[in-house]
Structures are given as C-alpha cells and as structure tokens.
Amino acid sequence: MxxxxxxxxxSTSIQxxxxxxxFHLGIPMGGAMDRFALRAANLLVGNPEDAACxxxxxxxxxxxxxxxxxVAVTGADLPIKVDDEPREPWTSFEVxxxxxxxxxxxxxxxxxYIAVSGGITxxxxxxxxxxxxxxxxxxxxxxxxxxSDELPTGGSSGPGAGRSVPRExxxxxxxxxxxxxxxxxxxxxxxxxxxxxxxxDEWKVAPEADRMGYRFKGGKPLKFVEREQPFGAGAxxxxxxxxxxxxxxxxxxxxxxxxxxxxxxxSGGGYFTLGAIISADMDLIGxxxxxxxxxxxxxxxxxxxxxxxxxxxxxxxxxEELH
Amino acid sequence: MSxxxxxxxGTFYKKPSPDAAPYKSKGDQVAVGDTIGLVxxxxxxxxxxxxxxxxxxxxxxxxxxxxxAGQPIAGLE
Numbered sequence: 340m341x342x343x344x345x346x347x348x349x350s351t352s353i354q355x356x357x358x359x360x361x362f363h364l365g366i367p368m369g370g371a372m373d374r375f376a377l378r379a380a381n382l383l384v385g386n387p388e389d390a391a392c393x394x395x396x397x398x399x400x401x402x403x404x405x406x407x408x409x410v411a412v413t414g415a416d417l418p419i420k421v422d423d424e425p426r427e428p429w430t431s432f433e434v435x436x437x438x439x440x441x442x443x444x445x446x447x448x449x450x451x452y453i454a455v456s457g458g459i460t461x462x463x464x465x466x467x468x469x470x471x472x473x474x475x476x477x478x479x480x481x482x483x484x485x486x487s488d489e490l491p492t493g494g495s496s497g498p499g500a501g502r503s504v505p506r507e508x509x510x511x512x513x514x515x516x517x518x519x520x521x522x523x524x525x526x527x528x529x530x531x532x533x534x535x536x537x538x539x540d541e542w543k544v545a546p547e548a549d550r551m552g553y554r555f556k557g558g559k560p561l562k563f564v565e566r567e568q569p570f571g572a573g574a575x576x577x578x579x580x581x582x583x584x585x586x587x588x589x590x591x592x593x594x595x596x597x598x599x600x601x602x603x604x605x606s607g608g609g610y611f612t613l614g615a616i617i618s619a620d621m622d623l624i625g626x627x628x629x630x631x632x633x634x635x636x637x638x639x640x641x642x643x644x645x646x647x648x649x650x651x652x653x654x655x656x657x658x659e660e661l662h
Numbered sequence: 663m664s665x666x667x668x669x670x671x672g673t674f675y676k677k678p679s680p681d682a683a684p685y686k687s688k689g690d691q692v693a694v695g696d697t698i699g700l701v702x703x704x705x706x707x708x709x710x711x712x713x714x715x716x717x718x719x720x721x722x723x724x725x726x727x728x729x730x731a732g733q734p735i736a737g738l739e
Contacts, residue, residue, distance in 0.1 A: 349670060350704065397670040397703065397731065444732030445671065546673045549704040628671045629703055630728040 340408065340494035342455065344484050345439065346401040352483040353459050353490070354452075355391040358467035358476075362606045368586060369469040369477070369602050372450055372550060372625025375510050376414035378654060380454035382661045383411035383431045385498040390458030391468040393484070395451045397628070399442025400484065402453075404434045409456040409497025413504070414511075415448030415626060430503040448511055448626040457493025471603055473551075508657050510650075512623040515541060515632035518599075519620050521643050523588065525579065525611040533562040537597075537613065538637050545596065546629040550603040553624050554596050555633060561594035561613075573609055581609045587621050588612040597635075599624060619646035664714040665722065665734040672703030674729040676721055686718040686736065698736050701729060714738060 354377065357370020371377035371394055378388040393400065399417045411431045412419050419426040420441045426432045434440055442451070461468050461479060470478025479488050526534065540558030548554050563576035571580040577594050584590070584600050590610040591597045599616050601624060616624065617638060627633065638646070668674065676684040676699050685697055692698070697709045699721070716738035723735040 349708065350706075397672075444667065444669065446731075546703050547705045628730075629673070630671070 340406045340457065340492045342459070342490040342492060343403040343405060344400060344486055344488040344490065345403055347484045347486055347488070348395050348398040348400040348442075350483050351393050351395045351400045352470035352472075353391050353461055353478045354394040354469045355467055356389040357469050357602060358465045361465060365606050366465065366474060366476070367471065367603045367606065369467065369471045371452065372602055373414050373452065373622040375622045375650065375654065376450070377452045377454075379429065379504050379508075379657055380411045380413040380452040381458070382657055383413070383429070383502050383504065384409045384454045384456040385495070386454060386456065386458050386493075390454065390493075391461065392455075392459065393453040395442070395453060396449060397445055399451060400453075401439060401441040403439050404436060406436045406494070407496055408434055408492065409499055410434050410440065411454050411502075413452045413454075413509070415451040416446040417448075417451040418443030418446065427503070429509050430501070431498065432500045445628075449628050450625050455492050456497025457495040460491045460493050473603070502661055504657055505660060508653050508660070510622065510653060512626050512631075515634050516623060516627055517634050517636050518623065519617045519638045519643065519646060520589065520614045520635045521617055521638060521640065523612055523614040526613055528563050528576070528611050529613060530562045530564055533559075534613075537561065538635055542597070542633045542635070544627045544629050544631045544633060548627070548629065550601060552598040552600050552604055553627065554598045556596055558597075561591055563594065577611055578609050579611045581607060583607045584612060585615055587615040587618065589614055589616065601625070617643040617646055619643070619650040663719075663737065663739045664716060666698045666710065666712050666714070666736040666738065668701055668710055668723070668729045668731060668733050668735050670701055670703060670708065670731050672701040672708070672729065674723045674725065674727055674735060675700040675702065675707075676725045684721070688718060688720060690718040692716055692718050692738055699723075710735060712736075712738070
C-alpha cells in the first residue's frame with residue numbers, strides 16, 4: 340500500500356519518536372515536535388505508539404490513498420477533508436482506495452499529525468524514520484515529502500472509524516501559552532531584577548521559529564552580572580566557554596531573544612542557557628504559531644516532575660480509552 | 663468580487679524585496695496563479711498566489727505585519 344503525495348503542504352515531514360542516543364555526536368534526537376499528539380494519532384489507528392506519521396506544519400498535504408486504511412489526525416486544528424467531505428479531528432476515520440485526504444486553513448495550533456494504519460514504512464536511519472533534513476537522515480532520501488512521492492505503509496486496514504480521544508485529553512497550549520521553566524546552571528549570570536523580568540514579560544513567538552529552535556521576541560533585554568569573561572569564552576556577556584546544550588534549554592544570544600532548543604537542535608555551543616522548558620511542556624511549543632503570546636513560568640524540580648507525571652497519566656488514560 | 667487568502671500564518675509582505683514595487687497595484691489584471699505577496703515563516707518566504715482572476719482592487723493586510731492562515735490579504739473585482 341502506498342500514499343501518493345499530490346501536494347506536500349509547506350514542510351510536511353515523516354516523523355516518529357526520534358533517534359535518541361547520538362546527541363553526543365551532534366545528531367539530534369529528532370522526531371515529532373508534539374510527541375503526545377503523535378502517540379495519540381497512532382493509538383487511534385491501532386499502530387504501535389512509535390510508528391512513523393506525517394507531521395504537517397501550518398498547511399496540510401493532499402494525499403491519494405491507493406488502498407483502504409484507517410486514518411487519524413491529531414494536534415493542530417487543520418480542518419480535515421476526504422474527497423471534500425469533512426472529518427473529525429482526534430477521531431479515526433476510513434479512507435478508501437482512490438480517495439484524497441486534504442486540509443483546509445489552519446484554525447489553531449501549528450502541527451497536525453496524520454497517522455495511517457500500518458504506519459509509514461520508509462527505511463530507518465540510525466533506528467528512526469524521522470526526517471532530519473540538515474543531516475539528510477530519515478524521511479524520503481533525507482528530506483521532507485514532495486509532490487509525486489509514493490510513501491510505503493504497513494498496509495493494514497486498521498481498527499476502522501469512530502475511535503476518539505475524549506476532549507479533555509486533547510492537550511493543546513492556552514492563549515497566552517504558559518511554558519514552565521526550570522532555572523539552570525547559568526542562572527547566576529543574570530542580575531536578580533533581569534531574571535525576574537524574564538518571567539514577568541510577555542513574549543511572542545518569532546516567525547523564524549522552527550524544528551531546531553523556537554525563538555521569542557518582545558521582552559526586555561537581559562542584564563548580566565558583570566564579570567571578566569573566562570579564557571575561551573567570547574566577549575559578549577551571553578557567551579560561555581563552549582558547553583553542552585540540552586533538549587529544551589533556553590539560550591539568549593546577546594541577551595535579547597530567547598531560543599528554546601527543540602527536536603532538531605544543535606548539541607553544544609558558546610551561549611549561556613538560563614534554564615530549560617520542562618519536558619511536559621515541550622509538546623506545547625510544537626503547537627505555537629508565529630506571533631502567539633507566551634509567558635514563561637518559573638517552577639522547581641518537584642513541580643516539573645509532577646507535571647511530567649500528570650502528562651504520563653493523560654497518555655495512560657488515552658491508552659485505556661482506546662484499548 | 664473575490665479575496666486572496668493567506669494559506670498560512672506568518673509575516674506578510676506586499677513586495678518581493680524592500681526596494682521593489684508591490685506585486686500588484688489598483689487596476690492591474692490578475693490571472694489565476696499570479697503572485698500577490700509573500701508570507702515569511704520558519705526562515706522561508708512563501709509566495710501567495712491568486713486562485714481567482716480579476717482586477718486588483720486593494721491589499722487587505724499591511725506590509726510587514728502578522729497574518730493568520732485564511733486571512734484575506736487582497737481584494738479583486
């Protein structure tokens with residue numbers, strides 16, 4: 340069974356849960372920006388949670404099905420159509436051979452996950468089908484999908500229509516979006532007033548935000564505690580001697596525009612990182628459109644772990660619901 | 663009368679470059695597939711094309727300003 344791409348959308352890519360284990364070699368984990376939505380989409384169509392799906396950002400693709408399949412679309416509210424008939428989001432539906440799946444204008448969120456029963460079965464690279472275009476790994480020959488691509492799938496007809504994720508378990512950011520932050524190793528580099536200002540200010544998602552990093556604008560420039568820069572660090576106070584970056588860490592080059600490193604980020608460099616977005620909120624970032632208002636909320640480790648546990652429980656409830 | 667809608671969210675531009683003239687001016691003929699403006703998102707500029715033909719009336723979105731997916735950016739008659 341294959342999916343024929345009639346129109347790829349903007350930058351629609353094949354993603355699964357990524358390729359952890361190579362970040363120390365500079366190869367990012369990759370995988371879905373909203374892992375919760377990808378897992379839910381796979382559960383709806385009876386796939387293993389880590390099966391490969393399509394991640395459509397801001398615009399949907401047009402796909403012709405060459406045989407029947409169960410399909411589900413989760414994440415962003417991108418109105419779903421099968422041969423121009425509407426379908427419900429976060430709910431499984433059937434597509435017959437010869438029918439075309441397409442999408443209307445994005446209503447909210449940023450990334451929709453399209454799961455097909457049997458999963459997309461393009462070749463794995465380093466244990467994952469996730470597309471990492473800069474490294475030409477995964478996806479279709481290392482790139483996002485293009486017109487005329489024919490994507491192979493596992494071919495099962497799946498569990499059929501009508502399986503649905505209850506509304507209260509469809510996790511999406513609010514407006515303004517609240518992103519919880521655990522201050523990190525370099526927090527001491529900020530003056531007390533400037534650190535407080537980071538959390539008081541309202542920020543907006545910059546249009547250049549992508550799978551590597553989400554950039555934010557509009558808050559006050561940060562002020563640093565004066566020091567003599569150590570040997571090996573650049574002259575700007577936002578520079579450090581090169582160090583490792585973690586998934587979710589927040590760097591602020593020049594102290595002006597925070598950048599949250601996301602799934603396709605670099606693994607190290609010479610900018611201080613004031614802390615990290617907690618793991619439970621990284622999925623929410625994947626659903627932020629440009630110009631969305633955002634507040635950063637300070638939490639401690641206990642709150643971060645409680646949030647992680649809460650998110651896990653939501654996922655477990657979806658598994659039980661769709662069992 | 664018809665409208666050209668932005669297919670995606672981002673920052674809208676009426677001109678191909680800062681020093682250039684806008685893509686269309688009042689009274690210009692517009693054919694299906696003509697570029698009306700640009701939307702910048704994820705370090706990429708995407709051309710917004712008209713899916714209708716007619717006579718260009720006006721831009722409905724401001725240059726260098728945020729637009730949403732589905733927002734009208736130009737009116738034709």
